[in-house]
Amino acid sequence: MFLAFLAAGTLPSQAGQPSEILKAYEAARPADRELGVFQLDWADSFKDAKARAARENRPIFLVCTTQLKDAGNLREGHC
Amino acid sequence: MHVRGSSLSHPKVIEALRPFIVAFWGQANDEAIPKDIQPLYDASGRHTGSNVRCFVLDYQGKLLHWFNGFPGNNPNPMRYSTDEYATYFCDEINRAPVLLKVKLRDSKLSLPDVKNGVRLFIRLPEQRGSYGTPVVEVVENKTEWATLGYPKTAREIDAQSLTRWLRLCYPPGVNEQLEPYQSVHGTLTLTPAGEHQAILSGNIRLGMSDVENPPFDGTFDALLTYNRNKVTLRGVVSGLYRRHDRMHDRDMFWRLTTAIESRPE
Numbered sequence: 001m002f003l004a005f006l007a008a009g010t011l012p013s014q015a016g017q018p019s020e021i022l023k024a025y026e027a028a029r030p031a032d033r034e035l036g037v038f039q040l041d042w043a044d045s046f047k048d049a050k051a052r053a054a055r056e057n058r059p060i061f062l063v064c065t066t067q068l069k070d071a072g073n074l075r076e077g078h079c
Numbered sequence: 080m081h082v083r084g085s086s087l088s089h090p091k092v093i094e095a096l097r098p099f100i101v102a103f104w105g106q107a108n109d110e111a112i113p114k115d116i117q118p119l120y121d122a123s124g125r126h127t128g129s130n131v132r133c134f135v136l137d138y139q140g141k142l143l144h145w146f147n148g149f150p151g152n153n154p155n156p157m158r159y160s161t162d163e164y165a166t167y168f169c170d171e172i173n174r175a176p177v178l179l180k181v182k183l184r185d186s187k188l189s190l191p192d193v194k195n196g197v198r199l200f201i202r203l204p205e206q207r208g209s210y211g212t213p214v215v216e217v218v219e220n221k222t223e224w225a226t227l228g229y230p231k232t233a234r235e236i237d238a239q240s241l242t243r244w245l246r247l248c249y250p251p252g253v254n255e256q257l258e259p260y261q262s263v264h265g266t267l268t269l270t271p272a273g274e275h276q277a278i279l280s281g282n283i284r285l286g287m288s289d290v291e292n293p294p295f296d297g298t299f300d301a302l303l304t305y306n307r308n309k310v311t312l313r314g315v316v317s318g319l320y321r322r323h324d325r326m327h328d329r330d331m332f333w334r335l336t337t338a339i340e341s342r343p344e
Binding site for chain 2: 016018021022024025028029030032034035036037038039040041042043045046047048049050052053054056057058059060061062063064065066067068069070071072073074075076077078079
């Protein structure tokens with residue numbers, strides 16, 4: 001059963017020449033325009049945001065989620 | 080997930096948030112709302128239409144304005160387009176009486192990073208909207224570089240030795256999987272490809288402990304470059320992520336890729 005998964009449902013490996021792997025990596029890596037959420041000035045926590053806001057004289061935008069099993073990480077994306 | 084992919088990633092919202100420091104708090108397992116956040120919920124009331132709430136605060140942490148994370152009254156977040164989300168967010172942000180003389184910061188890209196490890200870009204390349212927004216994770220390496228030392232001859236690498244990377248290769252916003260994979264299986268081969276390079280390649284299976292979450296079967300291919308004491312890696316995990324649509328009782332297969340790059344550059 002362990003070996004069966006090797007044949008079922010897997011896409012062809014890109015292994016072979018280094019150039020083929022680099023090409024696959026570049027195709028999979030998002031362009032900067034797709035990573036816009038990382039242009040925001042993220043604080044590590046609400047506590048950190050408040051400290052920085054007072055120091056830098058800037059407002060805070062806080063997003064909160066409730067009623068979920070896991071807290072998630074809105075910045076990184078697993079949420 | 081929809082807020083991140085449709086609102087916080089939109090150029091209009093990014094521009095509207097230039098003056099702001101952005102923060103996030105997520106409740107896990109009905110834990111108590113922190114003491115410094117509870118007053119914000121008290122001021123904004125109990126019922127707002129969704130479990131996502133946005134607060135605009137001044138530089139002293141005083142609440143200026145709040146709004147529901149989803150536009151309109153439709154409880155289905157998929158009902159709204161990315162542009163509808165963005166317009167809604169901009170309108171609400173601009174309603175807050177923020178001081179006009181706030182210094183605007185440059186909107187430069189700042190990705191998560193580590194001193195010595197890898198960065199992963201996980202995505203569903205054929206999905207649109209919020210599901211198509213990439214996830215970026217980082218891992219500070221421990222024994223991984225030693226495991227992947229230059230091979231004078233081809234040798235096998237147990238995929239379990241790269242668990243700390245591979246467990247993160249799961250998509251965003253899928254309610255059935257909200258945590259990393261719990262098992263990693265597979266045998267990879269590390270083969271020399273010249274005096275200073277090697278290719279790592281093989282099939283992997285990533286799994287969860289419960290039977291409701293099917294395993295992910297994919298391939299992992301990477302090019303390693305060895306330069307004195309430093310290793311550079313560029314690789315891709317690729318496969319079909321199987322998601323069971325409970326509403327329609329059917330399986331969907333979404334192509335999932337993870338680009339992995341060593342850090343620092």
